[in-house]
Amino acid sequence: MSTVTTHVTKTRRNTELVLLAFAIGIVLLAYANVGMAVQDTVPADLGTLGIGIGVLALVFHLVLRWRAAYADPLLLPIATLLNGLGLVMIHRIDLAKGEDISEGFALRQLEWSALASIAAMVLLVLIKDHRLLSRYTFTLGLTGLGLLLLPLLPVIGKNVNGSRIWIGFGGFNLQPGEIAKITLTIFFAAYLVQTRDALSLVGRRVLGFPLPRARDLGPIMIAWLASLGVLVFQKDLGSSLLFFGLFVAMLYVATERRAWIAIGLTLFAVGTVVAWKLFAHLQERVTLWLDPFAPGQSDQIAKGLMGMAAGGMFGTGLGQGRPEETYYANSDFIMTSFGEELGLIGVMALLVLYALIVERGLRTGIGARDGFGKLLATGLAFSLALQVFVVVGGVTRVIPLTGLTTPFMSAGGSSLLANWVIVALLLRISDQARRPDVQESGNASIGQDETQVVKVR
Template identity: 60%
Template sequence: MATVLPVYPSTRRNVELVLLLGAVVIAAGAWAVVGLTMDGALPANLALYAGGLAALALLLHGVLRWKAPHADPILLPVATLLNGIGLVVIHRLDITEDTAAAGRQLLWSALGIVIAGAVLWFVRDHRVLRRYTFTAMVVGLVLLLLPLLPGLGRTINGARIWIGIGPLSFQPGELAKLVLAVFFAGYLVVHRDALSLMGPKLLFLRLPRARDLGPILLAWLASVGVLVLQRDLGTSLLFFGLFVAMLYVATERVSWIVVGLGLFAAGAVLAANVFGHVQERVDIWLHPFAPDNLDRSYQLVQGLFGMANGGLLGTGLGEGRPDIVPFANSDFIYTSIGEELGLVGLFAVLLLYGVIVERGLRTAIAVRDGFGKLLAAGLAFSMTLQIFVVVGGVTRVIPLTGLTMPFLAAGGSSLVSNWVLVAVLLRISDLARRPAPVVTDGPEPGDTGATQVVRLP
């Protein structure tokens, strides 16, 4: 009888470790450049921040080695590099504005990475999340409604999307997108046959049945409700766009995209003509340089001037004036990067985001269960939509919405939720890349007794 010795493919954890150390070195080098440029000496806190980022990243790397050895080796280094770049830019603005936002951002980074490690530790199989489909729906809706509670919700910059507990504030909508993605994936994996196969055909489109329009109409009404009650255009757009994207992935029907775009266009026209805060943002978007709008469009205009000043290669870290732009370390951190690192720096950041999205979609293709495919694709699309909304807003492609750049912008809500997003993708990718078990049925006719080595996929 032949002896079959399976040879498992490399988990590539050592590759991840090398890339991780490279990401920390790049972030530490940029931190040192800021100090040398602005103060003429290495920053006194360089070892603290570089060592803190390295320790946190290595901690999560250790959890992956133990609990998810086959997880994607690229996601963690890229997320760490983006987090490090964000810390550098926030620190650079701290020096000019005499603030301490970088210290708080490092603490939020620690919290986000620890929670991501806990997700990988306790969620051994992403398919367990499918049991909580409707629980996730309830939790998501509660998170969206929390800012409306008297005494708990806070209105900041005209939007009521925050909750406050003592001196701390948090944006629950950031976590809502994750749990709602779990709900959408669990719901659509059960109902996708009815949504994709049935309905009348008109020309080249197969239209959905009236009864199947219910979920998308509810999602549209919920997103409009968020827009009306919380004055939050960004979350409304992200919420509805996530559902339509996952609906298309589940059914592969273009008609759902057409219906979704039609509802979005109707909602946009309605909002622009009925709600004053949306009218104002559209007016600023269309006429930012009009004399009557200069006070309201100051932030957008200064951001555009900053990116124009950066040109192709930028002014250099510490050499520009991104502090002129209000909220330069949060809502407009992308323009801060554009001024000091130029168009090349902006494209490099977008390329890093593109890598995360690509690895998420690759995971969605490779994983074997329908729920995992939809969840991974939904999380990747949610990051894509958020990046498009933010970059499109600060570059005047679309009106400003108030969302923040994942991993880069100052603020704990976005940072924690995006580390959890990466953790879920890592968990799904671990199952997707795990070799299939070897099943032996006994000796085959003609076995010579020789040892065979079989390399598993």
């Protein structure tokens, strides 16, 4: 006699569609609120914006039904909401500076949003299995290294605000480090899957603390030297912290050895202290961090702090503050702009949205059925978490200001493109993680909130 066990798995695509509609409604409400507060009228292009965002979101949703029916249902709505709110704040700051939609940063941000989401959809269609990426381990590693070195080249390399992290040709500017973040994460995941057994071995014990073998310290030393190179030659503290922190975190996840965290923190602390002693630009950052109100230096952090203080708990209201008085209020300091007009509650809501993306990414890593997928999803989620921490920590004086952008919200095409690609990769991995092992032949392409029945005898 045979026993039949039925396991029901839902695709949750209808749930995603409802959440998308809710996210777009919030964005349009915020956009109308800004128009009423600044111009005393509902924006004439409200409907056009709603149709544009709605069409992009709907097409993305349909691509998921077609190519990744079991993908996580929360990632796309949250990314759409964050992207849309960032667009609203950029438009609000444009209006404060007397620039209309055709002159300011908002139109460019909208164009980059469309391009980034289309790139994410193309990636989902082309990459049917994330494990294919592990075949190009060293190719992607070399690509990431090359992208990091591009800003150091003459002619195309550009120095902006003291950091050499941009390249430019014609009227087009790009921050290649944002793309390198993704290629290096894939490289780290593939490399650590291959070497984690050796890296997990324990060498000598110091004060009862197990340390790795000396012969296995090579990878972390190379990552440390590379991050110091970014810090010294490109004068970019944020990217240096992001890349090294990402590698150490993935190394710990791969090996489950706390010694790697201790070694990584020690190496980074030593490196930053030495660099601070030797280089003036780091000394300026630390001085600004310790005393942002001191005379004779930039008052950027001071203005950001005063703006958030003016917002208080509930904020001044969208369109009713003065966030434009802070330098780079639409990019590096967009979080202080939200803090002033939405208050502490609004900022906490935004941080909860970021925490949800990270949580879903980590959940995807736990559910992935292969080691490469587990490490890749974990690394991508951690890169977003670390970037948000570095940005928010910088504008609130928890750590020195780094100049990184807030994912999905800050003005800038490079960051927007990279973060949408990260969402696409997490969607691809989550589709495999949530997809049933066995499918009935008649239900091979489910695109609704239907149930997939798997029978095991």
